[in-house]
Amino acid sequence: MDLTTGSAATKAEMVMRFVRQRISGRTLTPGAKLPSVRSLSGTLSVSTSTVVDAYERLVAEGAIVSRPGSGFYVANQAAPFSPAEAGPKLDRAVDPFWISRQSLESSEDSLKPGCGWLPPSWLPEEAMRKSLRVLSRAEPSSLADYGTPLGLYPLRRLISRRMGERGIEASPEEIMLTESGTQAIDLLCRFLIEPGDTVLVDDPCYFNFHALLRAHRAKIVGVPYTANGPDLAAFAAIVSEHRPRLYITNSAIHNPTGAVLSPVTAHRVLKIAEEFDLTIVEDDIFADFETVAAPRLAAFDGLERVIHIGSFSKTLSAAARCGFIAARPDWIEGLTDLKIATSFAGGRMTEEVVHAALSDGSYRKHLDTLRARLSKAMAEVTERLAAIGIEPVLRPQSGMFLWCRLPGETDAAEVARACLQKQIVLAPGNAFSLSQSAKNCMRFNVSQTLDPRIFETLKGVLKA
Amino acid sequence: MDLTTGSAATKAEMVMRFVRQRISGRTLTPGAKLPSVRSLSGTLSVSTSTVVDAYERLVAEGAIVSRPGSGFYVANQAAPFSPAEAGPKLDRAVDPFWISRQSLESSEDSLKPGCGWLPPSWLPEEAMRKSLRVLSRAEPSSLADYGTPLGLYPLRRLISRRMGERGIEASPEEIMLTESGTQAIDLLCRFLIEPGDTVLVDDPCYFNFHALLRAHRAKIVGVPYTANGPDLAAFAAIVSEHRPRLYITNSAIHNPTGAVLSPVTAHRVLKIAEEFDLTIVEDDIFADFETVAAPRLAAFDGLERVIHIGSFSKTLSAAARCGFIAARPDWIEGLTDLKIATSFAGGRMTEEVVHAALSDGSYRKHLDTLRARLSKAMAEVTERLAAIGIEPVLRPQSGMFLWCRLPGETDAAEVARACLQKQIVLAPGNAFSLSQSAKNCMRFNVSQTLDPRIFETLKGVLKA
Incomplete structure (x- = not known):
């Protein structure tokens, strides 16, 4: 890695990337002490102020913490900073928390085919x-x-x-x-x-x-x-x-x-x-x-x-x-x-x-109505998704989830990121897969996938 | 049974009682088919909608089940009915869970000077x-x-x-x-x-x-x-x-x-x-x-x-x-x-x-009243405990807890065990002490220590 050229800001970013990679690669594990500012500045041939700048920004992100008088440490729960009420961070890695936080934190105007629950109007x-x-x-x-x-x-x-x-x-x-x-x-x-x-x-x-x-x-x-x-x-x-x-x-x-x-x-x-x-x-x-x-x-x-x-x-x-x-x-x-x-x-x-x-x-009656409604939505969403090349991996007997394959080699995480820009929260396959073998799968909650804008947006994103 | 008068809700409840009695009296055994809605409405001279309402509520209770297209049946799996809560175990060791479980599991008739909360009537x-x-x-x-x-x-x-x-x-x-x-x-x-x-x-x-x-x-x-x-x-x-x-x-x-x-x-x-x-x-x-x-x-x-x-x-x-x-x-x-x-x-x-x-x-007003009430209870309980030889280690400015020393070398855990036999839940000192150095201390919650039976019982136990 060449850290010796470029602007101060860029250099600090490179230092940040250097640290982040070591955290994600588990060279630096949660709780581990980071190299001292002086030592890292020597290792990377950058000024100590660049390292200080990088460390401070990593603290602000929550990736590392500062213990005054002691140094910097990898945060116990390394996670990119996201302002709590300002909505979810768009560029968060698609990790197990991605869908949870997008679904829970996004505004009520967002469409959420990726979330795991029914709209309030479907509940009793x-x-x-x-x-x-x-x-x-x-x-x-x-x-x-x-x-x-x-x-x-x-x-x-x-x-x-x-x-x-x-x-x-x-x-x-x-x-x-x-x-x-x-x-x-x-x-x-x-x-x-x-x-x-x-x-x-x-x-x-x-x-x-x-x-x-x-x-x-x-x-x-x-x-x-x-x-x-x-x-x-x-x-x-x-x-x-x-x-x-x-x-x-x-x-x-x-x-x-x-x-x-x-x-x-x-x-x-x-x-x-x-x-x-x-x-x-x-x-x-x-x-x-x-x-x-x-x-x-x-x-x-x-x-x-x-x-x-x-x-x-x-x-x-x-x-x-x-x-x-x-x-x-x-x-x-x-x-x-x-x-x-x-x-x-x-x-x-x-x-x-x-x-x-x-x-x-009334609860039993509610369930009868709900099952019928889900069954209808399942048929409708299946058909509309098929029309844009998204096919179910299997056709569920019941429930709200439809597990689909995107056309060709499409990366579902890419599609999810693109759709999030348009306030549509999706559930890309690899978030569900330990082996990361569901890259081109996507889970749809049929009760939350009835808005035509979803299919229009998906169609556009799949084309691009 | 006269089912012909009263409101719809009352009538449905009477139908429910009718069915429940036949289940508990084994006229209707588990798995048995219930009378059809039409037939029971004739028998009991109520509308069919009253019977439907009653059956649905019995289904919700789990007493009967509905088999669509076939009718209603007595549930096979009627859970064995048991009194609301079996009481706490009296012989449990006085460990950190002792007070929690005694306080949480004991019946509502118990007196609980040892518990950590106010009586419902003290809350807003x-x-x-x-x-x-x-x-x-x-x-x-x-x-x-x-x-x-x-x-x-x-x-x-x-x-x-x-x-x-x-x-x-x-x-x-x-x-x-x-x-x-x-x-x-x-x-x-x-x-x-x-x-x-x-x-x-x-x-x-x-x-x-x-x-x-x-x-x-x-x-x-x-x-x-x-x-x-x-x-x-x-x-x-x-x-x-x-x-x-x-x-x-x-x-x-x-x-x-x-x-x-x-x-x-x-x-x-x-x-x-x-x-x-x-x-x-x-x-x-x-x-x-x-x-x-x-x-x-x-x-x-x-x-x-x-x-x-x-x-x-x-x-x-x-x-x-x-x-x-x-x-x-x-x-x-x-x-x-x-x-x-x-x-x-x-x-x-x-x-x-x-x-x-x-x-x-109203919350602030509630707090004013509550503090005054606690202060009064604190004075009263302090005095009554002193009369039986139980002295506070210190006199709190506020709150509900009074931390006391029992007379002489009395073992608070022994006192607590003896009082539990008389449905009084106490909080013996060593449950709070890592070093087990509070053997003859006891925590009293003054809001829960106003019943004269507590002092009588304590007096008797301390004598013995």
């Missing part, structure tokens, strides 16, 4: 309003007191019954409420894995599994996902070779592909899990989208080595955060202590609202 | 009811959508202003909302410490800090806490010897002692922290109890190495979980990614309710 607004009014008249302790460690009993009983309908036997005492489906998996990772343990995920899988597992310093291994579940031969080989502690997967409707586990695959996966003492976390948050019930690993296994989790963010409300874990009683006991230590108690008020909304007879 | 019930009604009329996205990663902007602005009143400058962009004060500390531990890192806490301190830090596999070191803050000589020696990464402490009102940091101690603590590159987490959750403002480390330090956290569980509602972290922008950025990875988004609905309740002009 009136049931939520009614439930809030019910809670506004509840007894004082529902408004003021901490919840119990396991969470609101009537809601756990209701979840137990719903699970029963899907063939999973779990008593309310085997169910613990959490703040969300994500928090459920997070607690389970804390409970079951040590830093350095290997965790198996589907490839592709929900991108936040990667981010979550990295936060736990797990070694992540991916298994190719097919139209019927994980590729069995690969699954057997990987489990035998890597001996993962945990396998995190979706049941019912797979994210992002919309695939459904077949009974024979479920059975084989469990047999292999048993042979190698593998624990499985089955994330069932899309359960209520199903039109035909798919097999559940937890139903076959009886919560022996399968832990079943879910939430209501997708079909009821994402504003009322509430998830659950169903697991063996001895695990629930340990998880309860961990929940107390790390969040003390659950959100009783939210649990009350969610319970009221789910107990309302 | 009407403000919460009103806020829920306000939310029930909010725009759809407040009811349905995920919140932004940092959390509701108006609430962060309000927190920023409140912090300003205490001399702490933090813009809304330097504030991130969390699910609770506990979750705030948990996220910070994940962000700042590695397993094996040393963390300094006060001795005594809030018992859950021990549990939380053990979950992070931190090496915990304690510093004796005095009436003015940590013992400075010990603090300097310990920091120099153990080089802790983090010091977690309370500002304003110390838990459990009720002590208040003096300005000179605050200044010295910060100087030592700077010398040894120590980061401080200042937990300010009792801020709103203060009658005279104590110094805040974050105010002196300007969020350089102090991270300030808080919540509203103590003075507004523990049912609406919401806390916050105020920290340097580069740390907030990394914390945001970590929050997304581990819980995806905050509870928007709860944030809206908390914001509405705090913005309500």
